Amino acid sequence: MRILLAKLLALLTGALILIMAALFALMQNA
Amino acid sequence: MPPFYLGMFWVGVYLSLVLVPLVVLLIGPVPAGSGFWWDFSLALGFAGTAMIGTLFFQTARFRRASAPFGIDIIYYFHRQSSLVAFAFILIHPLLLLIVEPSLWSYFHPAVGPWEFWAGVGSFLALCLLLASSVWRKPLRIDYDRWRLGHALLATLALGLALAHIEGVGHFVDAPWKRLLWGLICLSWLLLLAYVRLVKPALALRRPFRVTEVITERGDTWTLRLAPEGHAGFSFQPGQFAWLTIWNSPFALKEHPFSIASSAEQPGAISFTIKALGDFTARIKEVTLGQKVYLDGPHGSFSIDRNPASSYVFIAGGIGIAPIMAMLRTLADRGDRRPLLLFYAYHTWERLTFREELQALETQLNLRLVFVLKDPPEGWPGEVGLLSEELLARHLPQQREGLEYFVCGPVPMTQLSEKFLHRLGVPMKRVHSELFDLV
Numbered sequence: 001m002r003i004l005l006a007k008l009l010a011l012l013t014g015a016l017i018l019i020m021a022a023l024f025a026l027m028q029n030a
Numbered sequence: 031m032p033p034f035y036l037g038m039f040w041v042g043v044y045l046s047l048v049l050v051p052l053v054v055l056l057i058g059p060v061p062a063g064s065g066f067w068w069d070f071s072l073a074l075g076f077a078g079t080a081m082i083g084t085l086f087f088q089t090a091r092f093r094r095a096s097a098p099f100g101i102d103i104i105y106y107f108h109r110q111s112s113l114v115a116f117a118f119i120l121i122h123p124l125l126l127l128i129v130e131p132s133l134w135s136y137f138h139p140a141v142g143p144w145e146f147w148a149g150v151g152s153f154l155a156l157c158l159l160l161a162s163s164v165w166r167k168p169l170r171i172d173y174d175r176w177r178l179g180h181a182l183l184a185t186l187a188l189g190l191a192l193a194h195i196e197g198v199g200h201f202v203d204a205p206w207k208r209l210l211w212g213l214i215c216l217s218w219l220l221l222l223a224y225v226r227l228v229k230p231a232l233a234l235r236r237p238f239r240v241t242e243v244i245t246e247r248g249d250t251w252t253l254r255l256a257p258e259g260h261a262g263f264s265f266q267p268g269q270f271a272w273l274t275i276w277n278s279p280f281a282l283k284e285h286p287f288s289i290a291s292s293a294e295q296p297g298a299i300s301f302t303i304k305a306l307g308d309f310t311a312r313i314k315e316v317t318l319g320q321k322v323y324l325d326g327p328h329g330s331f332s333i334d335r336n337p338a339s340s341y342v343f344i345a346g347g348i349g350i351a352p353i354m355a356m357l358r359t360l361a362d363r364g365d366r367r368p369l370l371l372f373y374a375y376h377t378w379e380r381l382t383f384r385e386e387l388q389a390l391e392t393q394l395n396l397r398l399v400f401v402l403k404d405p406p407e408g409w410p411g412e413v414g415l416l417s418e419e420l421l422a423r424h425l426p427q428q429r430e431g432l433e434y435f436v437c438g439p440v441p442m443t444q445l446s447e448k449f450l451h452r453l454g455v456p457m458k459r460v461h462s463e464l465f466d467l468v
Contacts, residue, residue: 001457001458001460002099002100002103002106003103003106003464005103006099006103006106006107006110007110009041009044009107009111010107010110010111010113010114011114013044013045013048013081013111013114014114014117014118016045016048016049017048017049017052017074017077017081017118018074020049020052020053020056020073020077021052021070021073021074021077022070023056024052024055024056024069024070024073025063025066025067025068025069025070025073026066027056028062028063028064028066028069029063029064029065029066029069030063
């Protein structure tokens, strides 16, 4: 259970970073 | 605050630490865009570095922050999030080299500027860090050397990454951004100083002395410790601490062990250690009066955190140590709740704590189920390995309101969790401690 949550949080962090990085790149090149 | 909300609070703090540097990028005037993939790659490099910075926070062992989760899972998360950070750091140069192939010329020593080489150095340090952590055992790297190398390589990787960002100067050129970024970097450096200098210095002022070395059954020894010049610490039964023996706390040569003694007697802490590796094989050489340093208590594997009407314990080999702490504590408290212990071991002769467990059986409302792999002739008890059928035979019919604690070798722990799940036990009721992460 805790292992699953830890994995999910690591993936969530990764996904948030990818979204923010993409957002940044889009804003830069709008 | 309830543990769930406290946990959410610390998850929020973590996400802020990781994402704030990216927010800094997004706010205020920024240099003109250089194409989506170019800027996307720069943002990933920036975020990857921020993630590496937070990895230092994860292993700083802040008890308040780790308490809602258990520090073992924080270390597990450290491993998982470092893989995510590495993926971003890897994508960063790959994307740049694909988008701008002329950058390949930087690999010529006469062409590449210093900040480029700082980035390359940081990346190589990260590759070494990852390889030595994932494959420490196949590569036969000694644990103590690995820990020292890990700390040095991590500091080098972060230092070179910061030099790379500073040298490139992109996005951190506005004064307020420079100040904010500087503060973030300063927090990482302060944390490093706290973990490597302040914490060991504090441990040095709170030593423990070995008051007894007891030879147990099965190549196992118990060290009894008494605090010297201080009150020691209180702990919950089932928790563990990092032990430093024969070295200064500054030497980074510490090993985690479960506390095996009763939480009702914090002035006499004991650790029961089986000779399994280079360090543990030397435990029998510990002399009376030896100075020992402890970092603890840590961990969430405890009956005190999981109140229930009845408990089931499943131990394999030296995994009995934290369970002994719980049983001894319950005995000291005069607890009469029903308890069931499955204890798997190779032989009856080498079964650690055999006599004391049999004594506890009468003192507590405890039922013992010994499972022997190699039983003596005429053994009336269970034989072989723990199995679903064996657990089903002994578990009470009403299994849902109980709390289950499993501690032993990793395959045994994973299998026991699977068996319990199949027997209808909700996973939130099953507790185990993750050891042996590297």
